[in-house]
Amino acid sequence: xxxxxxxxxxxxxxxxxxxxxxxxxxxxxxxxxxxxxxxxxxxxxxxxxxxxxxxxxxxxxxxxxxxxxxxxxxxxxxxxxxxxxxxxxxxxxxxxxxxxxxxxxxxxxxxxxxxxxxxxxxxxxxxxxxxxxxxxxxxxxxxxxxxxxxxxxxxxxxxxxxxxxxxxxxxxxxxxxxxxxxxxxxxxxxxxxxxxxxxxxxxxxxxxxxxxxxxxxxxxxxxxxxxxxxxxxxxx
Numbered sequence: 001x002x003x004x005x006x007x008x009x010x011x012x013x014x015x016x017x018x019x020x021x022x023x024x025x026x027x028x029x030x031x032x033x034x035x036x037x038x039x040x041x042x043x044x045x046x047x048x049x050x051x052x053x054x055x056x057x058x059x060x061x062x063x064x065x066x067x068x069x070x071x072x073x074x075x076x077x078x079x080x081x082x083x084x085x086x087x088x089x090x091x092x093x094x095x096x097x098x099x100x101x102x103x104x105x106x107x108x109x110x111x112x113x114x115x116x117x118x119x120x121x122x123x124x125x126x127x128x129x130x131x132x133x134x135x136x137x138x139x140x141x142x143x144x145x146x147x148x149x150x151x152x153x154x155x156x157x158x159x160x161x162x163x164x165x166x167x168x169x170x171x172x173x174x175x176x177x178x179x180x181x182x183x184x185x186x187x188x189x190x191x192x193x194x195x196x197x198x199x200x201x202x203x204x205x206x207x208x209x210x211x212x213x214x215x216x217x218x219x220x221x222x223x224x225x226x227x228x229x230x231x232x233x234x235x236x
Contacts, residue, residue: 005052012051027074037076040102045069046092054180058141062153062162062170063180067133071095078102079120088119089131089155112208130154132204133162137215139231150215154201161185161197165214168194 023043030036046069050056053065060066071090073079079102093113100107101117118124133155138148151169153162160172160180171185171194184190205212219226226232 001052008057009051012049037081039075040099041074042095042099043070043072044095056142056147060135060138060140060142060148062133062135062151062160064155064160064174067131067155073120075102086119086126087157088116088126088128089157090116090128091131130156130200130204132201132208134210136218137230139215139226139229143229143231145229150212152201152205152210152212154197154204156197156200159193159197161194161201163198163201165212168198171197 027036027041030039030041047059048064048066048068049058050061050063050065054061054063056063056066058066091113093111094116095113097107097111097113097115098117098120101115102120107115114128116124116128119126131154133151133153135142135149135151137150138144142148149164151162151164153160153170158173158175160170160174161168162170168185170183171187171190172180172182173184173190173193174180185194204210213221215230218224219230224232
């Protein structure tokens with residue numbers, strides 16, 4: 001396992017180095033074309049990788065290694081060239097509305113995310129308190145046999161809180177425990193914090209009209225065809 005982990009981590013960092021070169025080439029091309037200042041350049045990802053933290057691999061899991069991703073945005077014409085860092089939870093559905101806002105384009109009423117362009121430009125305060133995290137159906141790289149489960153949760157600036165179908169599951173104080181080694185869920189000392197996190201999660205689920213059903217219920221509801229592990233086959 002140790003040798004495999006070293007190999008996988010080395011490969012992961014090799015990919016990071018390659019991506020860094022690619023982003024540099026894109027930026028240089030924009031500069032050569034005279035488009036660097038008036039082009040929105042975004043670097044982000046859809047998920048992280050556990051890389052053997054918590055004894056896990058790959059994605060879909062509620063720990064920081066899996067849920068946290070980079071979100072870098074460059075747009076000198078509107079955001080300036082000096083650079084800044086924003087400490088605010090941000091969800092994937094917020095990307096499209098925010099980019100439309102930066103472009104001066106109306107956000108459709110059907111958009112589920114929020115337009116935070118005002119926060120990026122400094123016109124508004126960073127008000128979002130939590131990012132919603134979830135696994136509607138364990139599949140593929142995190143199947144039930146290896147611990148996969150449905151969950152819903154929130155990641156705030158300080159805490160991570162999740163619940164599965166059986167109830168509260170994880171609570172971490174990421175300021176005191178950045179590697180998430182000490183699960184505080186259902187501990188009396190943190191009852192108030194857990195109650196606050198549960199209230200935030202309930203609000204987020206209501207906002208997104210999420211009933212938090214079991215994975216098989218969604219599969220049946222939407223007519224997905226899955227294999228014995230609950231995964232939609234990639235090939236026929």
